[in-house]
Amino acid sequence: MISGVALSAQQPDAAIIIRDLDAANQARFDNVLNFSDVEHYTVFRGSDEAHPAAEMTVKMTYKKGSGKDYVILSRSGSSLIQKVGLQPLLDNEKAINDPAKVSQSWFTSANYEMHLKPGVTQTIDGRICLAFAITPRHKAPNMIDGTIWIDAETHTLVQVEGIASRSPSIFAGTTKMMRRYANMHGYSMAIHARAESSSPLFGRTVIIIDYSDYQFELRGSP
Numbered sequence: 001m002i003s004g005v006a007l008s009a010q011q012p013d014a015a016i017i018i019r020d021l022d023a024a025n026q027a028r029f030d031n032v033l034n035f036s037d038v039e040h041y042t043v044f045r046g047s048d049e050a051h052p053a054a055e056m057t058v059k060m061t062y063k064k065g066s067g068k069d070y071v072i073l074s075r076s077g078s079s080l081i082q083k084v085g086l087q088p089l090l091d092n093e094k095a096i097n098d099p100a101k102v103s104q105s106w107f108t109s110a111n112y113e114m115h116l117k118p119g120v121t122q123t124i125d126g127r128i129c130l131a132f133a134i135t136p137r138h139k140a141p142n143m144i145d146g147t148i149w150i151d152a153e154t155h156t157l158v159q160v161e162g163i164a165s166r167s168p169s170i171f172a173g174t175t176k177m178m179r180r181y182a183n184m185h186g187y188s189m190a191i192h193a194r195a196e197s198s199s200p201l202f203g204r205t206v207i208i209i210d211y212s213d214y215q216f217e218l219r220g221s222p
Contacts, residue, residue, distance in 0.1 A: 012130055012152065014116035018109050020155035025106040028187040029064075034217040036061045037189075038073070041089070043081050044206040054081040058090065085205065096142050105142045107157055112136055114148075121152070124159055124180070128152045132145050139165045144177055155190040164186040164195075174198065193200060 006124040037060050045053040054077030058070045070090050075082055096105040104111060112134040120131040129149035136143035146162015164175040175197040181188040 029217040042208045086143040
């Protein structure tokens with residue numbers, strides 16, 4: 001549930017929040033050695049969001065120092081959409097998680113200009129969040145021009161929404177994106193995402209991703 005909430009009388013310190021967000025990204029990279037999840041992709045075409053045009057379920061595995069890899073567990077629907085709509089998304093995720101450049105995709109002050117939106121808060125999944133306007137410092141399919149919502153208490157990422165700075169595939173035109181995160185072992189992990197695009201060639205497309213069944217190996221764990 002998302003709803004507006006009242007601001008406290010004291011203005012939050014944006015510099016401290018951004019510093020903590022930067023530190024949280026680095027801590028996740030340093031301390032999450034391996035993790036896996038199951039990701040379900042659903043594609044809708046045109047105005048019909050009741051009947052999927054294609055679906056795909058994959059198991060994603062991340063290993064520190066190696067990046068991400070995917071195994072397709074099931075697929076259905078249009079083979080063309082799977083090929084030009086979903087496969088590029090998986091390939092892009094592998095590319096941006098290359099250990100040599102993964103930090104370039106983080107929501108940090110090194111990659112984005114960030115400005116607190118004074119007086120703008122939301123309650124997302126029971127967490128009071130502050131809004132920051134973000135503008136990418138460089139262009140890439142995974143970069144977003146829009147808003148991030150940061151937990152007012154923990155200063156961790158809860159949601160991001162906006163416009164992709166570049167189209168992720170030939171299947172998409174201008175792409176509106178949203179991704180929501182949950183706190184797992186102290187780290188922000190994706191649980192739901194939505195991307196909506198429209199192009200003269202392919203029309204309107206909506207891709208919804210649900211993430212589940214996370215398994216972790218953390219530094220210092222038995």
